Each structure stands twice: as structure tokens, then as C-alpha cells.
Amino acid sequence: xxxxxxxxxxxxTEELPEVEGESISRRDMLKLxxxxxxxxxxxxxxMATFMSLKRADPGPGSGTPVTKPQVNADDAVPFFGxxxxxxxxxxxxxxxxxxxxxxxxxxxxxxxxxxxxxxSSAIMTAGKPLKEGEDVTSPxxxxxxxxxxxxxNLTLTFGFGPTLFQxxxxxxxxLASERPAELSDIPPMPGDQLNPQWCGGDxxxxxxxxxxxxxxxxxxxxxxxxxxxxxxxxxxxxxxxAPDGQTPRNLFGFKDGTANRELDSDAARSQxxxxxxxxxxxxxANGSYLVARKIxxxxxQWDQATLAEQEITFxxxxxxxAPFGRNNEFDPAPLGHFPGSSHVWQARSAGTKMLRRAxxxxxxxxxxxxxxxxxxxxxxxxRSVKQQFIPMQSILAKLDALNKFxxxxxxxxxxxxxxxxxGGFVGETLFRSGSR
Numbered sequence: 001x002x003x004x005x006x007x008x009x010x011x012x013t014e015e016l017p018e019v020e021g022e023s024i025s026r027r028d029m030l031k032l033x034x035x036x037x038x039x040x041x042x043x044x045x046x047m048a049t050f051m052s053l054k055r056a057d058p059g060p061g062s063g064t065p066v067t068k069p070q071v072n073a074d075d076a077v078p079f080f081g082x083x084x085x086x087x088x089x090x091x092x093x094x095x096x097x098x099x100x101x102x103x104x105x106x107x108x109x110x111x112x113x114x115x116x117x118x119x120s121s122a123i124m125t126a127g128k129p130l131k132e133g134e135d136v137t138s139p140x141x142x143x144x145x146x147x148x149x150x151x152x153n154l155t156l157t158f159g160f161g162p163t164l165f166q167x168x169x170x171x172x173x174x175l176a177s178e179r180p181a182e183l184s185d186i187p188p189m190p191g192d193q194l195n196p197q198w199c200g201g202d203x204x205x206x207x208x209x210x211x212x213x214x215x216x217x218x219x220x221x222x223x224x225x226x227x228x229x230x231x232x233x234x235x236x237x238x239x240x241x242a243p244d245g246q247t248p249r250n251l252f253g254f255k256d257g258t259a260n261r262e263l264d265s266d267a268a269r270s271q272x273x274x275x276x277x278x279x280x281x282x283x284x285a286n287g288s289y290l291v292a293r294k295i296x297x298x299x300x301q302w303d304q305a306t307l308a309e310q311e312i313t314f315x316x317x318x319x320x321x322a323p324f325g326r327n328n329e330f331d332p333a334p335l336g337h338f339p340g341s342s343h344v345w346q347a348r349s350a351g352t353k354m355l356r357r358a359x360x361x362x363x364x365x366x367x368x369x370x371x372x373x374x375x376x377x378x379x380x381x382x383r384s385v386k387q388q389f390i391p392m393q394s395i396l397a398k399l400d401a402l403n404k405f406x407x408x409x410x411x412x413x414x415x416x417x418x419x420x421x422x423g424g425f426v427g428e429t430l431f432r433s434g435s436r
Contacts, residue, residue, distance in 0.1 A: 075210065076151040079122040081419040082286050084426065086155030087381050088269060088355065091240070091248075091257075092208040095359045096215040097292065097377065098235040099201025099412060102164065103228065107173040111431055113229050117158070117222055118425035124218050127151030143220055145213060152211040156218055158426045159204040159290045159414025178281055178433055182289050182385045183415045189397035191407065198294060198410030201233045206290070206379070208357075212237065234410070236294060238359025238377040247321060247329065250360055250376055251297055252405070254314050255321035257356045258329055272353045272388070273381055283429035286418035288381040291389050294361075294410035297375035302405045313401045315342030341401040350392035354382040375406070385413060 077085045102110060123130055127150055131141035165179035166172070185200070205222060209215040216237070223232055240256075242248035247255040263269055270276070277285040302310070311318055315338040321329035323344065325337040338345035357380070363373040382388040397403070420426050 075153050076126050077153050077155050079118075079125045079156065079420075080422045080424070083274065084157045084287070084416055084419045085125070086157035086206055086208050087288055087357075087416070088273065089153075089155050089208070091357055092153050092155070092210050092215075093239060093241045094209055094212040094215050095238040095357075095377065095379075096207045096212070096219045096235065097238070097379070098205050098207075098219045098223070099161070099233045100203045100205065100223075100226070100230040101233045102172075102202045102230050105172045107175075109229060110173055113226055114158075114427045114431075115425045116225060118420055120221060120225060121156040121218070121426075124221065125151060125154045125156060127154075130221060141225075143217060143224060146211075146217045149211065149214060152209040152214040154207065154209040154214050154218060156222075157206040157208075157290070157416060159206075159416040160427070160430070161201045161204060161412065161414050163200060164202040175430070178283065178430060180281055180284055180289075180415050183413060184385075185413060186291070186293075186385075186390065186393065186411050189393060189408065191397055191403055192411070193296075193407050193409055194411055195409055198234045200412050201414075203230070204290065204292065204412060204414040212239065236361060236377050238361045240359050250358070251299060251362075251374055252302055252310070252314075254310075254316060254318055255329060256358055256376075258316075258321060259353065260356055261330060262353060263355050268353075269355075272383055273355050275383055279383070281433065283433045284415060284417060285429075288383065288416050289385045290414040290416050291378075291380045291382070291385060292410070292412045292414070293378040293408055295376045295378055296373070296407045296409050298405050298407075299372045299374055305405075312339045313342060313405070315339055315344035339401075341399060343396070343400050343402040346396050346400045347392055350395050352388040352392050354380045354388050354392075356380050381416070 077089055079085060102113075104110075120130055129142040129144070129147060134140055160183075162179065162183050162185060164173070164175065165183070166176045205219060207215040207218040209218070219232075219235065223230075240248040240250075247258050247260075250256040263272055273288050275284045275287045275289075279285065305313070307318060311324075316323055316329075320327070322331060323333035323337055324339065326333050335345055335348060338348075356378070359377045359379070361375060361377050365371070366373045380389060417427050417429055420428060
């Protein structure tokens with residue numbers, strides 16, 4: 001039916017055009033109006049496409065069943081608690097580790113960032129989108145690639161690097177007096193080939209999950225939310241898998257983390273993992289120190305070594321993981337049973353213990369050599385870096401038979417504060433410390 005100019009003028013969005021007997025809702029027309037307002041031109045063919053897409057999305061009562069993904073709340077690890085999750089949490093098979101640099105020197109903005117990151121982390125670890133029902137004219141808060149998936153036991157663990165407290169002699173945020181004595185870069189070690197671009201960082205974030213996409217999604221959302229305030233300095237994905245109850249294997253095919261069983265008790269963790277209230281500074285009580293080392297593994301060279309050479313290098317049997325002279329992985333063995341230059345003998349001779357959460361990584365092929373760019377993202381948590389990690393690594397760097405097959409290419413240390421209380425934020429103890 002033809003309309004007069006006056007009738008066209010009086011047409012409202014309540015009178016909606018029809019295509020094959022179906023009409024656009026007022027809400028959808030408002031969306032189209034908003035899109036047009038952003039400068040997007042949509043002709044009649046585009047309008048028809050939009051309406052056909054709407055018809056393909058049956059609503060309630062349409063007669064067409066809609067399968068909705070099931071979210072399993074049992075796969076959720078609480079974000080809030082006395083300790084940060086992701087430290088003694090049973091190790092998930094995937095990690096996305098990112099180190100961020102803060103782009104300003106405003107303590108108020110830093111505080112706000114930590115509050116926002118903590119609130120977002122609590123939502124994501126529960127398996128929920130950061131925000132729903134947003135205006136279509138604005139970028140979504142949540143990137144959306146995990147919508148409908150389970151929480152996948154996602155954990156997010158935050159740590160503060162040395163440069164957050166002081167950089168080039170400058171107290172950037174008024175926090176220099178609260179810097180722990182433990183929080184210093186690992187001193188140079190023999191054989192290190194560290195790439196500065198893969199070292200350090202103001203804030204380290206470890207995202208672990210049963211799904212690699214869920215771990216990446218968490219880091220991606222934190223980076224998106226902090227745009228203009230913080231930027232990723234380096235990021236590394238990793239994986240590790242083992243049958244239930246068994247120790248996972250690294251890319252050399254040997255079991256990695258056998259000694260962690262010695263830290264299963266609360267008493268052992270209090271002694272070797274958690275910072276005590278009697279330690280200084282007080283704001284780190286119930287926290288832990290994280291060391292991250294990216295270790296390149298020369299797989300091609302290792303694959304040419306005989307089984308006997310591989311086992312002598314590690315000091316354990318490859319199949320069972322048993323120490324030399326024993327039958328089972330967890331059998332006790334005196335140091336005298338290990339080959340003197342073996343990795344296990346050298347590591348144990350330091351007399352220290354730490355909680356390992358290492359992951360394998362594969363970053364494709366090295367363009368320069370044509371070899372695998374692969375190895376181990378070594379992560380450990382300890383009460384004292386100076387008394388636990390450094391003594392052990394100092395011995396390994398000099399005498400470990402494994403050194404001919406590996407090279408350390410990155411290094412970082414972070415002070416992981418205690419967990420946050422419900423509604424609080426990670427790092428709250430630091431900002432509420434006496435000098436603040």
C-alpha cells in the first residue's frame with residue numbers, strides 16, 4: 001500500500017516492516033537504529049539477513065528445542081580464602097602465565113586495578129561471564145569465548161614483582177619500604193641465557209584450569225580490563241597431564257614433581273610454602289614466593305641419548321620413576337644410591353624443599369635452528385627464595401648433568417600475598433600495612 005508523505009512522517013517503530021510474514025521487534029529495530037548511528041550502512045539485503053538470523057534463533061515456546069550448555073558448579077575453586085588458590089590446589093593440566101607491567105605511577109590507580117582484577121577473578125572462577133545484558137553500542141565486558149563452559153577448576157594467582165616496589169632506584173607507588181627482602185631477581189647463574197623480554201614484570205598472574213581456553217580467557221579479560229593501565233610484558237602457555245594419582249611427565253619423558261608428596265601435610269606446607277606471621281613483612285603472612293623459570297629443552301639432542309644415559313642424567317628409572325636401587329617411585333633412597341652428577345642427587349644435596357607446579361610448553365619450531373622451541377615452564381612456591389630456591393639452583397647450575405640438555409632463558413620472582421576475604425582484593429594487606 002502506498003503512503004502519503006504525511007503518513008510516512010508519522011510512521012513509528014511500532015509499525016515494523018514484515019518479511020515473509022515475520023516482524024522485527026521494537027527492541028531489534030532500536031538496535032538497528034543504534035548501529036546506523038555508528039555509521040554502519042545497512043541496505044535492504046542487510047536488513048533481510050538480520051531478520052533471517054533472528055528467525056534462526058527460536059525463542060521460548062517456538063516449538064524448536066534449544067540445547068543449552070551445562071555449567072557444572074562442582075568444577076569451581078573459590079577465589080576468596082586465607083591463601084590464594086592455585087598454589088596448593090591440585091594441579092590443573094593447563095596454565096596461562098602472564099607478567100604485566102604497570103604503565104603509570106599512580107598508587108590510587110594501582111589500588112583500583114587490583115580491586116577490579118580481584119572482583120573479575122571471583123566471577124570468572126565461578127564460571128560466570130563478567131557482565132550480561134550490555135548495550136550493543138559498547139564493547140562487551142567479557143570476551144565471551146567460554147560462555148556456557150564449566151569453571152574448569154580455574155584458579156588465578158597474583159604476585160608482585162620487585163619493580164612494583166622500586167625501579168631504577170625510584171619508589172614508584174610509595175611501596176618501597178614494604179618490599180620483602182626475599183623479593184629480588186635471581187642472581188646470574190652459570191649457563192643462563194636469559195632474554196630480558198622474558199624476565200621480570202610488575203605483577204605476575206598464573207591462570208590454571210582444566211581447559212586451556214578457560215585459562216587463556218581469564219588472562220585475556222584481565223588484559224582487556226587493564227588496557228591503558230597495565231600491559232602484558234610476557235606470556236607463556238603450558239600443559240601437563242597424567243593419569244589420576246600419578247606424577248606427570250615432562251617432555252624428556254621422566255616424572256616431574258615426585259618430591260611434592262613430601263609437602264602434602266599442613267605442617268610441611270607451613271614450614272616450606274607459606275610465609276609465617278613471624279616473618280617480615282607482616283603483610284605477606286599466609287602468602288608465598290613464586291619463582292618462574294622458562295627452561296629450553298634440547299629435545300633433538302636428548303632423543304639421541306641412550307636410555308641408560310638418560311636415566312643416569314636424571315638419577316631415576318624412566319619407566320617407574322624409581323630412584324636407583326629401588327623399585328617404586330616413592331621408595332626412600334639415600335643420596336648414595338644416585339649417580340653423583342644426576343639431577344636428583346644435585347637437587348637433593350641442597351637440603352631444601354619447595355612446591356613445584358611445572359608445565360611443559362611447545363612454541364613451535366625455532367626459525368634459526370629448525371629445532372623444537374620447547375621445554376619446561378618451571379614454577380615453584382616457597383616460603384623463602386633465598387633459603388630454598390637460590391641454594392638449590394646454585395648447585396644445579398654448576399654440577400647438574402642435565403645442563404647439557406637444557407638452557408634457562410627467562411626468570412622472574414613474585415611475592416604472592418595471602419588470599420582475599422569475601423568482597424576484598426588481593427594485595428589488600430599490603431595497602432593496609434602500617435606504613436600506608
